[in-house]
Amino acid sequence: MRVKTRFAPSPTGYLHIGGVRTALFSWLYARHHGGSFVLRIEDTDRERSTEASIQAILTGMAWVGLDYDEGPFRQTERFERYTTVAAEMLARGTAYRCYCSRDELEAMRAEQVARGENPRYDGRCRDRQAPVAGVNPVIRLRSPREGSVTVHDLVRGDVSFSNADLDDVILMRSDGVPTFHFGVVVDDADMGITHVIRGDDHLNNTPRHIHIQQALGVPVPVYAHLPMILGADGTRLSKRHGAVNVLEYRERGYLPDALLNYLVRLGWSHGDQEVFSREEMIELFDIAAVNAAASRFNPDKLGWLNQQYILARDRSQLAAEFGAFMDLRGLEHDQGPPLEQVVDAYRERAVTLEDMAQASTYVFHDFAAIDAKAARQHLKAGTVPVLSQVIERLEALPGWQREVIHDVLQAVAAALGIGFGKVGQPVRVAITGGTVSPPIDVTLQLIGRERVLHRLRQALQLAQAQPPVS
RNA sequence: GCUCCCUUCGUCUAGCGGUUAGGACGCGGCCCUCUCAAGGCUGAAACGCGGGUUCGAUUCCCGCAGGGAGCGCCA
Numbered sequence: 001m002r003v004k005t006r007f008a009p010s011p012t013g014y015l016h017i018g019g020v021r022t023a024l025f026s027w028l029y030a031r032h033h034g035g036s037f038v039l040r041i042e043d044t045d046r047e048r049s050t051e052a053s054i055q056a057i058l059t060g061m062a063w064v065g066l067d068y069d070e071g072p073f074r075q076t077e078r079f080e081r082y083t084t085v086a087a088e089m090l091a092r093g094t095a096y097r098c099y100c101s102r103d104e105l106e107a108m109r110a111e112q113v114a115r116g117e118n119p120r121y122d123g124r125c126r127d128r129q130a131p132v133a134g135v136n137p138v139i140r141l142r143s144p145r146e147g148s149v150t151v152h153d154l155v156r157g158d159v160s161f162s163n164a165d166l167d168d169v170i171l172m173r174s175d176g177v178p179t180f181h182f183g184v185v186v187d188d189a190d191m192g193i194t195h196v197i198r199g200d201d202h203l204n205n206t207p208r209h210i211h212i213q214q215a216l217g218v219p220v221p222v223y224a225h226l227p228m229i230l231g232a233d234g235t236r237l238s239k240r241h242g243a244v245n246v247l248e249y250r251e252r253g254y255l256p257d258a259l260l261n262y263l264v265r266l267g268w269s270h271g272d273q274e275v276f277s278r279e280e281m282i283e284l285f286d287i288a289a290v291n292a293a294a295s296r297f298n299p300d301k302l303g304w305l306n307q308q309y310i311l312a313r314d315r316s317q318l319a320a321e322f323g324a325f326m327d328l329r330g331l332e333h334d335q336g337p338p339l340e341q342v343v344d345a346y347r348e349r350a351v352t353l354e355d356m357a358q359a360s361t362y363v364f365h366d367f368a369a370i371d372a373k374a375a376r377q378h379l380k381a382g383t384v385p386v387l388s389q390v391i392e393r394l395e396a397l398p399g400w401q402r403e404v405i406h407d408v409l410q411a412v413a414a415a416l417g418i419g420f421g422k423v424g425q426p427v428r429v430a431i432t433g434g435t436v437s438p439p440i441d442v443t444l445q446l447i448g449r450e451r452v453l454h455r456l457r458q459a460l461q462l463a464q465a466q467p468p469v470s
Numbered sequence: 471g472c473u474c475c476c477u478u479c480g481u482c483u484a485g486c487g488g489u490u491a492g493g494a495c496g497c498g499g500c501c502c503u504c505u506c507a508a509g510g511c512u513g514a515a516a517c518g519c520g521g522g523u524u525c526g527a528u529u530c531c532c533g534c535a536g537g538g539a540g541c542g543c544c545a
Contacts, residue, residue: 010545045544102543109541118472119541138543156475165473165541173543180545204474204540227476228538236538262482265494269483272493291476291483294538298481301495311508349507359506409504424504436506 003035004194007061007068008184010042011053014245015060017297018199018229018237021263025226026197027066028264028285038191039071044183046076060246064256065278070191075183082178085186085216086139086171094215095171097137098125120167139172141212149207154224155290156200161207169208185209189218197287200225224287227267228294242299253325253353255313258306266295275308303351310347310356318343325353336364337446345438345446359436363446367433370459378429379463385416386426387460391453400449406441430459 007023009015030037039061043049058072089095098121100108109119126142143166150160171182178186188196203225213220231241243249249259261276268291270276270284310318319339326333333339342360350356361367370379379387393408413423424440431452437443444452 008545012545042545048544098543105542113471113541116471120472159474161474167541170543175543177543179543184545199539200475201539202545205545207474225475230538232481234537265482267482272484274482274494293476295483296481298495301482304495307508347508413504419504421504428505434505438506440504 001194003030003033004038004192005030005035005197006038006040006071006188006191006193007066008040008042008187008198009057010045010048010180011050011057012045012048013053013056014247015057016237016244017246017249017263018244020060020064020066020246020259021229021266022197022199022226023061023066024064024260024263025224025268025285025287025290026195027068028281029195029197029224029287030069031282032285035194036069037067038073038193039068040073040075040187040191041071042075042180042183044075044178044180046177049076056245056247063250064246064260073187073191075178075187078187079177081190082172082182082186083176086178086182089141089171089215090139093142095139095141096126096168097128097131098140098168098170099128099132099135099137100125101135118165120165123168126168136174138170138174140168140170141208141215143168143208143211143215149210151203151206151210151223153203153206154195154222154287155227156203156225156292159203159206163207163211166207166211169212171212181205181208181212185212185216185218188221189213189216193221195222195224197224197226200227224290226290227292229266230294230296232296232298234296237297241297251328251354253355253357254302254306255309255321255353258309259302261309262302262305266297267291267293275305307351310350310353313347315340315344318347322353322356326357329354329357331357331364333364336360337448341446345442349436349438362432363443366451366455370429370433370462371435374429374433374435375462378426378435379459379466381463381466381468383426384460384463386412386418386423387430387456387463389415390423390427391456391460394444394449394453394456400445402441402445405444409440426459426463427456431455 005026007026009019027037041054041057043054061068086095090097105121108122112119121140123145125140131137144163146163148160148162150158152158169181170179172178206223206225210220229237231237233241237244243252257278260278260281264276264281264285265274268285268289270289276284322343323333323339336342342363343356346356346360350359389412390409393412394405397404397408409423409427410420413420425435428437428440428443429435431447432443
C-alpha cells in the first residue's frame with residue numbers, strides 16, 4: 001500500500017508554528033515511505049475563512065519548502081460531493097434529519113451538565129418520521145450507542161472510547177454546508193489518505209470519525225496524534241509567546257532549514273543527534289519514535305540552531321539569502337561591499353539574518369553619531385596620536401587588504417609602545433560608532449578606504465576637542 | 471462536571487528491569503583573544519508522589535497529584 005498523508009489547515013488565520021510541525025511530520029512520513037503528500041484547505045467555516053489566510057498558508061508552506069504532490073484542494077469546491085454522500089446515508093438510514101433548535105440543544109446540554117454528565121445530543125430526532133414545518137434540519141450520523149471504538153494510534157497505542165459517551169455528530173448543517181467532521185472523513189476517503197497525522201487536539205474527534213467511516217463503509221486510515229507545542233511557560237502557544245506565525249520567522253531572519261530542524265526535534269529524536277539536514281530527516285524519521293508528551297517552544301535553542309545553519313552555510317548561498325532578507329526588509333545594500341564578504345565577517349556573531357543586518361549597517365551606510373559612552377571611553381585627548389598615526393599610515397598604504405591593514409595597526413602600536421587593543425578599540429569606535437565589530441582589520445577592509453579615512457578624520461577632530469587628561 | 475491524553479535536569483530529549491541516569495539549549499568557570507562572537511575544556515542541574523510486581527525499578531501495573539485536550543449547526 002502506497003502511503004498518502006495530508007495536511008489540512010483551516011484558513012482562519014496565518015499558518016502557525018504548530019501547524020508547520022504537523023505539516024512537517026506528515027510530509028516526512030510520506031517522503032520517508034516514498035508516498036505522496038496532499039495539501040487540503042478546510043474552508044467550510046465560511047464565516048472565518050479568508051482568501052488572505054489561504055495565501056498566507058501557501059506562502060508559508062513554500063517558504064519552509066514543504067512541497068505537496070496534490071492540491072491545494074479546497075472543500076468549498078466539493079460541496080456537491082458532500083451533499084451526495086449525505087443523501088446516500090439518509091437513504092440507507094445511517095444518518096437522519098434533526099429538527100432541534102439551537103435553544104433546545106443548549107437547554108439539553110445545560111441539564112446534562114447540571115446532572116454531571118458529559119454534554120451530548122440525546123438522539124431525540126433519531127426516530128422522527130415527520131419533518132417540522134419551516135425548519136431546515138441538520139443531518140446527523142446514526143452512531144452506535146453500545147460498545148466502544150478503539151483508535152489504534154501510532155504514537156499513543158490503543159485508545160478506547162465508550163460509544164455511550166459519544167453522540168450523533170452533525171454531518172451537514174441546516175444551510176447545507178458540511179461540518180468539519182464530515183468533510184475530513186469524506187475527503188480523506190475520496191483522496192485515498194492512508195495515514196492521518198494531526199495534532200492531538202483531534203484525538204477526541206477520532207472515534208467519531210471512525211463511526212462515520214464505518215457508516216460509509218470506507219477503510220479507517222492509520223492515525224497518529226502528535227503532541228502539542230506549548231509556549232515557553234507551558235501554556236497554549238499564543239502571540240504573547242513571541243512569533244507564532246511562520247512568516248514572522250522569515251521576517252526575523254531565520255533560515256527555513258533551521259526552523260524545520262528545531263521543529264522536528266520537538267517530540268521526535270534520533271539518539272543524541274541535534275542537527276539534521278532535510279535528507280537526514282527524511283531518511284531517519286520514524287513515527288514510532290515520536291514522543292507522546294507535549295513540548296515547550298524554546299526560542300533560545302531555535303536561535304542556536306539558526307546560527308549553526310548560518311555558520312555552516314555555503315558563502316554564496318548565505319549571501320544570496322542575506323540579500324533576499326535585506327530586500328524583504330527594505331534594507332539598501334548597493335553601496336556596500338560584496339555580500340559574500342559581509343556574511344563571512346558576521347556569521348560568527350549573528351543568531352539571525354536580522355542580527356547580521358543590524359550589526360553590519362555601518363558597512364553600508366554612514367552612522368548618524370558615535371555612541372556617547374564609547375566615545376567617552378575610547379576617543380579621548382590621549383588617543384589623538386593613535387588616530388593621527390593610523391590615518392597617516394593608512395593614507396600612505398598602496399593596497400587595502402586585511403593583511404596590510406593589520407600590519408599598519410601593529411606598526412602604530414609598536415611605534416607608540418602600546419598594546420594592540422589600545423589601537424584597535426579607538427579605531428573601531430571611530431569607524432563603526434560603537435565598541436563591537438568583527439576583527440578590526442576585517443572591518444576596515446569591509447568599510448573601504450575612503451569611508452574609513454573620512455570617519456577616522458572626524459573621530460580625530462572629536463578627540464582633539466576633548467580636554468587633556470591629567 | 472464528564473471523556474481522553476501526558477509526566478526524566480529550567481527547556482528539548484536519550485533510556486526500552488541491573489547505567490557513575492547520556493546528549494543538546496540556557497546558565498557558571500577556565501582557555502583563546504584587538505571588541506563582540508565563534509571555538510575548546512569544565513561545573514551545577516532531572517527520574518512528581520504513594521502503593522504494588524520483581525532478587526532488583528527511571529523502566530511494568532494500579533492509584534493520587536499536577537499539566538493538557540475535547541465535550542458547537544468552529545476546525
